[in-house]
Amino acid sequence: MQILFISHFAFSQPIHRTVSIPYYVSINAYSAHHADLFSISSNQAALAQLENSCAGVFSERRFLLSTLNHFVASIGLHAAHGNFGINTDYFGFRDYNETRIGLAYAKKLGSKLDIGACFNFNSIKISGYGNSSALNGEIGILLHLTDKLHAGINVFNPAGGKFGNDFNEKLATVITIGSGYEASEKFFVSTEIEKEEDLPVNVNAGIQYKLLPQLFVRISIATEPSTTYFGIGFIMNSFRMDVIASYHPQLGFTPAMLLVFNFKSKQN
Numbered sequence: 001m002q003i004l005f006i007s008h009f010a011f012s013q014p015i016h017r018t019v020s021i022p023y024y025v026s027i028n029a030y031s032a033h034h035a036d037l038f039s040i041s042s043n044q045a046a047l048a049q050l051e052n053s054c055a056g057v058f059s060e061r062r063f064l065l066s067t068l069n070h071f072v073a074s075i076g077l078h079a080a081h082g083n084f085g086i087n088t089d090y091f092g093f094r095d096y097n098e099t100r101i102g103l104a105y106a107k108k109l110g111s112k113l114d115i116g117a118c119f120n121f122n123s124i125k126i127s128g129y130g131n132s133s134a135l136n137g138e139i140g141i142l143l144h145l146t147d148k149l150h151a152g153i154n155v156f157n158p159a160g161g162k163f164g165n166d167f168n169e170k171l172a173t174v175i176t177i178g179s180g181y182e183a184s185e186k187f188f189v190s191t192e193i194e195k196e197e198d199l200p201v202n203v204n205a206g207i208q209y210k211l212l213p214q215l216f217v218r219i220s221i222a223t224e225p226s227t228t229y230f231g232i233g234f235i236m237n238s239f240r241m242d243v244i245a246s247y248h249p250q251l252g253f254t255p256a257m258l259l260v261f262n263f264k265s266k267q268n
Contacts, residue, residue, distance in 0.1 A: 019091040019098055021072055023192070024220040024229035024244060025058055025258060027206035030142065030150045030180030030190050034208065036240075037076045037260055040085055040104055042178060042192060043154040044116030044140035047085050047106035053078045053263045060256035063248065067093045082107035085118070095127035106140075114142040122171065124163065136161030136171050151179040172197045178204075186210040200224050218242070231258075238262045 026041035028034040032049060037056045039046035054076045062068035070091045077084040085104035092098055100123070106116030118138040125131045137159060142152040156174040163169040178192030191205040206220030216233045231244035242258035 019070060019089070021058065021070075021089075022060070022220070022227070022229055022244075022246070022256070023204040023206060023222055024218060024231060025072075027190055027208060027218060027220055028180070028188065030152055030178045030192070031182055031188060032144055032147070032150060033182060033185070034180075034188050037074050037085075038072075038258070040074075040076075040087070040106075040116070040118070040140075042176065043142060043152045044085075044104050044118045044138055045106050045114040045142040045152060045154075046140070047076060047083045047104055047116050048108045048114040048142070050076045050078055050083050054260060055263075056258065056260035058256070058258045060244070060254055062254050063251045064253055064255070067096075069093065087118075097125050099123045099125075102138075104138075112144050114144075116140045116142075122161070122163075132163045132169075134161040134163045134171055148182045149179070150182075151177075153177050172199075229256075231256075233258075238264055 021041045025038045028036055029039040029042035029046040035046045035049035037050065037054045038058065056074050058072040060070045062070065073088045075086045083106050087102040087104065089100040090097060100120050102118045102120040104116060104118035106114060108114050120136050121133065122136065123131060123133045136157040138154065138156045139158065140152060140154040142150060144150050154176045157171045158173065160173065161171045174194060174196045176192050176194045178190060180188065180190035182188050186209060188208045194202040194204060202222060202224035204220065204222050206218060208216055208218045210216040214235045218231045218233065220229045221227065227246060229244060229246045231242045233240060233242045238261055240260040244256035244258065246254040
């Protein structure tokens, strides 16, 4: 009797996607009049639309778990030859956390085209295993097709940044195509299609409606994973505050809050 053993080794490279901010926060990226500081989460080119320097923070506790805290702090700097942005991200808790620090720049190229780019330093810390870091970039383009219709594309990690001393864990590449329609000063709707490496296509959509000049509501949905966010925003002079909530039928409730302060120029 003969016995034949055949062994075959296959090597695969794990792919890691840094924790992303909810689409609710960046819904106004594809706009010329509604874009704000956190719009750059969807497309860096939206930074070019800022008319004043500003600062903001976002915080959420996913499913009310202290181990799933997510904090974001951003600064937008308005300049004569383009705008700059600084973004910091923290997700997790003491024993496991992910951080990201990004430096972005965007510029208007005429009235129909905006371009932007961002360079990120990513870090993962696991208690007992140490730290690992990776560098990556993002590029974005926005087209203002008409006064009301806008579209754009954003590519996250086009060069393939990798984690680890042996670089065996790759950051995911994500391509996003989006559009927005400004029906009026009060109503705005946007949608985007997001394709992350090795994952199904995700569709994000959202609307914003101003009930009053100082009060607006927002709703956003995502398909992968299925998520719905609802928020109410309050505007008081240069200050804005959003109270946000999301609910998952199995995992539960997620509360969040967003604060933005605009440093208006003397001319304004």
